[in-house]
Amino acid sequence: MNRIADHHIQGRVVMHGHADGVIPLRWIYDPRRPFAVTVDCGIDAVGARIVWTFARVALDVGRNRRVVDPGWVTVRPALGSGGRHVRLDLAPPGGEVCTLMVRRQPLDAFLNEAFGLVPAGGELEHLDWDLAATDLFGVSR
Known part of the structure; x- marks a missing residue:
């Protein structure tokens, strides 16, 4: 089983120039998707899960x-x-920009773990091509 970096780091939400509160964020790095990180922001007011991958x-x-x-x-x-x-x-x-302010120290720890799992430049050696095809096209090879 692949090890992932999975950190819970709080973030402050800023909307319309005002701080709207602190929310728990789940930061995930999966070596099978070595070029990306995912931030799970939890559930919004209408029950939809908010997840960003970049x-x-x-x-x-x-x-x-x-x-x-x-x-x-x-x-x-x-x-x-x-x-x-x-x-x-x-x-x-087509939506409204949401700003998250995150403390750097725990974010650094998350990225240090991610780069420990897959060093910069080593991403292609870890890429799961079947998973990448599913992510891109919604189908498996």
């Missing part, structure tokens, strides 16, 4: 400087936090 490199590089992931995710250091927080802007197509 490039691991965007999260890694975005801790230090602004990165825009093609999947409508922006990662950057939070202004005024002295490097202690990371800001993620999640922009669903």
Whole structure:
């Protein structure tokens, strides 16, 4: 069985420029999907699960400087936090941007574990092609 990095890290939700509270976030890295990280934000007000998957490199590089992931995710250091927080802007197509502020230290621990499972540059050696086909096309080979 494959080992995954699975961390529970709280985030502060900011909507319309106001902090709306702290929510538990589940950060997941699965070596079978070595290019991606997943953030499970839990259940919204209408009972839908909110899950974002985006490039691991965007999260890694975005801790230090602004990165825009093609999947409508922006990662950057939070202004005024002295490097202690990371800001993620999640922009669903046609939807309203949701900002998450996350403490950097536990995020660093999550990424350290992820890179321990699959080092940068070693992603193709771990990629599960059947799973990738299912993710992309909804069908198995």
